[in-house]
Amino acid sequence: MDSPRFLRRLLPPLVPLLTLAALSTALAPAPRPGAAPAPRPVAAPAAVTFADEFDGPAGSAADGAKWQTETGDNVNNHERQYYTAGNRNAALDGQGHLVITARRENPGNYQCWYGRCEYTSARLNTAGRFTTTYGRVEARMKVPRGQGMWPAFWMLGNDIGQIGWPASGEIDVMENVGFEPSTVHGTLHGPGYSGSGGIGAAHTLPGGQAFADAFHTFAVDWSPDAITWSVDGTVYQRRTPADLGGRSWVFNKPFFLILNLAVGGYWPGDPDGSTVFPGQLVVDHVRVTTGGTQPGGGPITGVGGKCVDVAGANTANGTPVQLYDCNGTAAQHWTVGSDGTLRALGKCLDVSSGGTADGTPVQLWDCNGSAAQVWAVPPARDIVNPQADKCLDATGGGTANGTRLQIWTCTGAANQKWTVRR
Incomplete structure (x- = not known):
C-alpha cells in the first residue's frame, strides 16, 4: 500500500504449533481390478x-x-x-x-x-x-x-x-x-x-x-x-x-x-x-x-504409470498410501481441497506425526486443518508439503505395487513427479 506501515510488536510469548500424533499400520493389498468404481464426486462442504x-x-x-x-x-x-x-x-x-x-x-x-x-x-x-x-x-x-x-x-x-x-x-x-x-x-x-x-x-x-x-x-x-x-x-x-x-x-x-x-x-x-x-x-x-473441495478430481499418477492408492481401500486413520496399478476405484480417486488438502475416501493425505524428516511416511487421516495435510502442486509436477519443504516421493524410486509413499528432499527425480487431475 502507499501509506506508511511499520512493525507491530507482538507482546505475549508464542506457543508453537502442535503436531498431530498418528498411527502406523502394515501395508494391505490394494483392491483388484473389478472392484467397485469410484462414485461420481460431489462438492464437499467446508x-x-x-x-x-x-x-x-x-x-x-x-x-x-x-x-x-x-x-x-x-x-x-x-x-x-x-x-x-x-x-x-x-x-x-x-x-x-x-x-x-x-x-x-x-x-x-x-x-x-x-x-x-x-x-x-x-x-x-x-x-x-x-x-x-x-x-x-x-x-x-x-x-x-x-x-x-x-x-x-x-x-x-x-x-x-x-x-x-x-x-x-x-x-x-x-x-x-x-x-x-x-x-x-x-x-x-x-x-x-x-x-x-x-x-x-x-x-x-x-x-x-x-x-x-x-x-x-x-x-x-x-x-x-x-x-x-x-x-x-x-x-x-x-x-x-x-x-x-x-x-x-x-x-x-x-x-x-x-x-x-x-x-x-x-x-x-x-x-x-x-x-x-x-x-x-x-x-x-x-x-x-x-476443506471445501470442488467436483472433479481423479487419479494421481506417478512413476511407472502407477497410481497413488489407499492401501486396501481402508478408511482407518493411519492407513498407508502407496503406489499401485491404476484400477479406477475410490481408493485412487483424489480431490484437491481449496485449503491445499488432497482427499480420498473422505479423508486427507497426511504426513505421519507431522514429521519433516526425509523418509517420513504419508498416510490417510481425518482432515484436521494441520500443516501436515497441506500440499502445493506447482507446475513442475512436484507435490510439496510446505511445512517440511519436501516432496511426495515413491520410496527408493520403486515402481512395484505396494511401494510406500513418503516425503523426501525435492530432487526433481521421476519418483517425485506426479500428474494430478483436478
Missing part, C-alpha cells in the same frame, strides 16, 4: 475450524480458550494507546458482538513510549490457541470513525517468536485509517517487502459510503501460493509469488489471528479535535473454514 460468534452476557470478556489479550504500548508504530487486560476495553455486549473500545483516559497511570499514556484500547490474538494454514479467514465488523482511529483484522506467522518479523510474514485481512472512511486495505508483509513496502491494494465503497455506517464482511481466501481479498464477497485483489519480484513467499505455513483497535501512529496520524471518544470496533463474528 469445515469450520474456528468460530467465535461472541455470544455471552454483556460485559463478559472474550473466550479465553480462543483469545489472549495483549497489554502494553507500541513504540514501533508510534501508536498512542495502551492495550489493557481484562474486559474494560474488550467485552461482549450481550447481543452477539465483541466490542473493542478506545477511550481517551488513563485510569491506571499507564506509561507509554512518549510519556503518560493518553488513550486505552485492546488487542486480542489466538497465538497458542489457534493457528491455520490456508482456508477462508473472515470477520464481520463495523469499524469506528474519526481521525486517528486504526482498526485491523490480521494474521502473523506462528514462527515469529523464532525468526522474528517480517521473516514470519504478516497477512493484513483488513485495515482502516480514520482519514479514509470509505477505504480499507489488504496487505502482505514479508522479508524485503515490509512496512511501507508491503504488497497490497485498497477497496473503496461507492457513493461516498463509510465503513463505519454498517457491518461489512472482510475475508481472505488462502491456498498454497495464492491469497485473495474480498469485502462483502467482492474480490479486490489476488496475490501470488509472482507479485514479489523474486522475494520469498512466506505464507505456506501456520498463522494466528489478531483483532485490535489502535489510536494514532505513523500511518493514521494522531486524533484531533474532531475525533469523538469512545471509539468502538464492533465484531459480529470471526470464522475460519477449510
Whole structure:
C-alpha cells in the first residue's frame, strides 16, 4: 500500500504449533481390478475450524480458550494507546458482538513510549490457541470513525517468536485509517517487502459510503501460493509469488489471528479535535473454514504409470498410501481441497506425526486443518508439503505395487513427479 506501515510488536510469548500424533499400520493389498468404481464426486462442504460468534452476557470478556489479550504500548508504530487486560476495553455486549473500545483516559497511570499514556484500547490474538494454514479467514465488523482511529483484522506467522518479523510474514485481512472512511486495505508483509513496502491494494465503497455506517464482511481466501481479498464477497485483489519480484513467499505455513483497535501512529496520524471518544470496533463474528473441495478430481499418477492408492481401500486413520496399478476405484480417486488438502475416501493425505524428516511416511487421516495435510502442486509436477519443504516421493524410486509413499528432499527425480487431475 502507499501509506506508511511499520512493525507491530507482538507482546505475549508464542506457543508453537502442535503436531498431530498418528498411527502406523502394515501395508494391505490394494483392491483388484473389478472392484467397485469410484462414485461420481460431489462438492464437499467446508469445515469450520474456528468460530467465535461472541455470544455471552454483556460485559463478559472474550473466550479465553480462543483469545489472549495483549497489554502494553507500541513504540514501533508510534501508536498512542495502551492495550489493557481484562474486559474494560474488550467485552461482549450481550447481543452477539465483541466490542473493542478506545477511550481517551488513563485510569491506571499507564506509561507509554512518549510519556503518560493518553488513550486505552485492546488487542486480542489466538497465538497458542489457534493457528491455520490456508482456508477462508473472515470477520464481520463495523469499524469506528474519526481521525486517528486504526482498526485491523490480521494474521502473523506462528514462527515469529523464532525468526522474528517480517521473516514470519504478516497477512493484513483488513485495515482502516480514520482519514479514509470509505477505504480499507489488504496487505502482505514479508522479508524485503515490509512496512511501507508491503504488497497490497485498497477497496473503496461507492457513493461516498463509510465503513463505519454498517457491518461489512472482510475475508481472505488462502491456498498454497495464492491469497485473495474480498469485502462483502467482492474480490479486490489476488496475490501470488509472482507479485514479489523474486522475494520469498512466506505464507505456506501456520498463522494466528489478531483483532485490535489502535489510536494514532505513523500511518493514521494522531486524533484531533474532531475525533469523538469512545471509539468502538464492533465484531459480529470471526470464522475460519477449510476443506471445501470442488467436483472433479481423479487419479494421481506417478512413476511407472502407477497410481497413488489407499492401501486396501481402508478408511482407518493411519492407513498407508502407496503406489499401485491404476484400477479406477475410490481408493485412487483424489480431490484437491481449496485449503491445499488432497482427499480420498473422505479423508486427507497426511504426513505421519507431522514429521519433516526425509523418509517420513504419508498416510490417510481425518482432515484436521494441520500443516501436515497441506500440499502445493506447482507446475513442475512436484507435490510439496510446505511445512517440511519436501516432496511426495515413491520410496527408493520403486515402481512395484505396494511401494510406500513418503516425503523426501525435492530432487526433481521421476519418483517425485506426479500428474494430478483436478
